[in-house]
Amino acid sequence: MHHDDHIAESVLDLIRQQDSAAADIIAREQTRQASTIELIASENHVSPAVMHAMGSCLTNKYAEGYPGARYYGGCEFHDQIEDLARDRAKQLFGCKFANVQPHSGAQANAAAMMALLQPGDTFAALLLKDGGHLSHGMKINFSGVFYNPVFYPLHYDAKHPDFERIDYDAVRDVCLEHKPKLILCGYSAYPRIIDFARFREIADECGALLMADIAHIAGLCATDVHPNPFPHAHVVTTTTHKTLRGPRGGLIMTNDEDLAKKIDKSLFPGIQGGPLMHVIGAKAIAFGEALKPDFTDYAKRVVKNAQALAGALTERGYRITSGGTDNHLMLVDLQPKDANLTGADAEKWLEAAGLITNKNGIPNDPRSPRVTSGLRLGTPATTTRGFGPAEMSRIADMIDRVLSSSGDESTTRTVRAEVSDLCEALPLPGAAALKAVR
Numbered sequence: 318m319h320h321d322d323h324i325a326e327s328v329l330d331l332i333r334q335q336d337s338a339a340a341d342i343i344a345r346e347q348t349r350q351a352s353t354i355e356l357i358a359s360e361n362h363v364s365p366a367v368m369h370a371m372g373s374c375l376t377n378k379y380a381e382g383y384p385g386a387r388y389y390g391g392c393e394f395h396d397q398i399e400d401l402a403r404d405r406a407k408q409l410f411g412c413k414f415a416n417v418q419p420h421s422g423a424q425a426n427a428a429a430m431m432a433l434l435q436p437g438d439t440f441a442a443l444l445l446k447d448g449g450h451l452s453h454g455m456k457i458n459f460s461g462v463f464y465n466p467v468f469y470p471l472h473y474d475a476k477h478p479d480f481e482r483i484d485y486d487a488v489r490d491v492c493l494e495h496k497p498k499l500i501l502c503g504y505s506a507y508p509r510i511i512d513f514a515r516f517r518e519i520a521d522e523c524g525a526l527l528m529a530d531i532a533h534i535a536g537l538c539a540t541d542v543h544p545n546p547f548p549h550a551h552v553v554t555t556t557t558h559k560t561l562r563g564p565r566g567g568l569i570m571t572n573d574e575d576l577a578k579k580i581d582k583s584l585f586p587g588i589q590g591g592p593l594m595h596v597i598g599a600k601a602i603a604f605g606e607a608l609k610p611d612f613t614d615y616a617k618r619v620v621k622n623a624q625a626l627a628g629a630l631t632e633r634g635y636r637i638t639s640g641g642t643d644n645h646l647m648l649v650d651l652q653p654k655d656a657n658l659t660g661a662d663a664e665k666w667l668e669a670a671g672l673i674t675n676k677n678g679i680p681n682d683p684r685s686p687r688v689t690s691g692l693r694l695g696t697p698a699t700t701t702r703g704f705g706p707a708e709m710s711r712i713a714d715m716i717d718r719v720l721s722s723s724g725d726e727s728t729t730r731t732v733r734a735e736v737s738d739l740c741e742a743l744p745l746p747g748a749a750a751l752k753a754v755r
């Protein structure tokens with residue numbers, strides 16, 4: 318047994334000695350993760366070091382403030398770990414200032430917007446239904462409640478060569494018309510390269526600041542597998558747990574010292590209290606992992622796998638929006654395969670077979686977000702467990718069999734067994750804690 322597996326097992330055993338109800342639930346979730354294929358584009362499997370830093374003594378401390386300027390005593394090592402995380406984030410993305418305290422990507426966006434905008438100010442973004450994000454101006458979110466979002470479109474014209482991609486001319490038109498103070502780019506369901514330089518030109522032309530939310534593609538940007546938003550964006554926000562493969566959390570970066578000061582203030586005391594120091598410790602470790610050459614290799618394999626999966630699904634009659642993918646994710650339009658097939662049914666049937674996905678609207682989707690005509694699939698998690706193009710082809714085949722049979726019981730059972738075999742052949746990193754599950 319690997320050393321990391323010993324740690325994971327002993328942690329679970331320790332919890333079980335005190336609280337068997339909680340330990341059993343955690344163990345069942347470990348089994349679920351180890352024995353199913355994770356295709357949700359925003360999820361990943363962290364290393365044992367990242368995992369265990371989150372269970373460390375760093376959680377016991379209040380460290381409101383920033384390194385060297387805390388509101389509590391006893392922060393010597395918390396200053397050191399936060400500095401380590403900040404320095405590594407700066408090195409990773411090639412920027413001058415980093416705030417590693419946001420609890421999540423939405424908190425990072427809230428703090429960045431609070432620093433860059435006054436209530437009522439206008440900003441431009443992509444609609445959620447076109448691939449944007451809740452915190453990019455949805456009416457039910459702070460960003461739509463306190464600010465005035467205007468939206469730029471995708472190309473919807475099937476005859477256009479940039480079909481279902483960002484329409485940069487339309488972005489420029491919308492921004493020149495509405496004169497937003499801030500332009501947001503970076504998305505949750507967009508499979509193509511984002512032209513940050515072009516966005517900056519538009520921002521300069523209309524006198525706006527540019528903010529890139531690279532939550533989904535951070536691991537690809539950090540390794541130049543996707544262009545880096547620096548030096549084009551004035552502010553960059555991200556989560557740390559998707560392609561970056563760190564703990565669940567957020568990060569804000571900039572090259573501008575004045576903006577950095579405003580961002581620090583708006584994050585704390587603006588919208589957050591005590592930082593999650595155990596998560597910041599885990600961020601430091603994850604950023605250290607991402608700085609190593611094999612992480613670049615990982616990021617390249619993520620994209621190669623996504624392209625292999627998209628290609629294999631296309632061969633089986635599914636339409637991949639925009640005709641493919643340049644990054645870690647794809648949107649599968651189910652309609653050409655079966656006009657009655659919804660994303661909601663597909664998600665449910667695939668889950669029963671051990672293939673974990675999420676329903677997702679496709680551009681111009683006639684169905685509601687709770688039903689949808691599409692699925693979003695991503696390869697960060699499967700690539701972490703060592704899957705390659707051959708496994709992507711098998712996954713496409715399994716998806717097709719489940720969906721073509723409308724989730725029929727015997728097909729589901731057969732595919733579920735094949736998923737288990739594949740998961741056993743390529744286990745999670747340090748995941749033999751599974752053995753502790755009885």
Ligand code: DSN
Nearest residue numbers: 358359422450505506
């Ligand atoms: N919920 C995340 C996603 O799945 O893309 C975005 O915040």
